[in-house]
């Protein structure tokens with residue numbers, strides 16, 4: 001069956017590999033922002049579709065029968081477009097979203113509603129490990145009374161202020177190295193989205209060990225869709241045996 005996966009995540013890649021191994025005709029779509037992403041099996045395409053209607057046109061023009069939104073849980077626009085495209089075309093949509101990280105009993109987490117509130121909550125003098133990707137960097141970096149280690153896969157789009165340094169690194173990350181990084185950098189606060197998954201969760205264990213405060217930015221609300229937490233459940237929800 002012809003399946004389009006909206007990707008950019010580890011689980012999108014795992015799902016594509018599994019569906020290809022099952023003999024399906026799979027295309028994975030990337031936004032096109034990460035240079036040299038790890039390639040899954042099947043076809044690859046890159047770049048936006050032009051909103052929900054553009055995605056609907058693409059699905060119909062290429063005769064896709066299933067759509068999987070396996071983008072990051074904070075990718076609200078793509079999730080919204082996927083729902084609209086499914087409604088316009090009748091193509092079955094499954095959203096594959098990793099479960100959230102659960103706060104360990106002895107952790108030091110502060111639950112924040114959004115990036116702005118998180119930036120405001122940092123105390124003056126905080127030494128911050130900032131792991132929020134590219135979006136909203138400015139919101140944090142205007143806090144010139146704090147200093148930042150900005151970790152990202154791709155270099156920041158603009159030069160950083162003197163209060164921040166860029167650290168380029170690609171997951172997976174491991175507890176030993178995360179602990180060493182936080183210790184060496186004198187980190188007092190970790191700012192993160194609740195991305196979930198195993199690739200980047202080591203920072204939370206390191207923060208707990210070092211008693212570094214975690215400012216956890218809540219997941220955004222996504223439009224209703226058939227949502228599943230694992231690759232196996234996504235395969236089942238696609239109803240590949242039908243049609």
Ligand code: NAP
Pocket residue numbers: 006007008009029030031032033046047048049050051052054055070071072074075076077078079081132133193
């Ligand atoms: P977003 O805000 O929801 O989407 C912005 C626009 O980018 C969409 O409207 C769409 O353009 C295009 N787009 C996004 N994902 C796409 C995909 N997989 N294939 C084709 N076009 C896509 O997305 P975002 O949060 O910036 O994330 C962009 C990509 O990075 C996603 O693929 C996501 O899985 C990945 N990612 C995001 C995060 C994060 O923290 N946000 C973390 C890790 C990976 P059109 O409207 O023109 O179609």
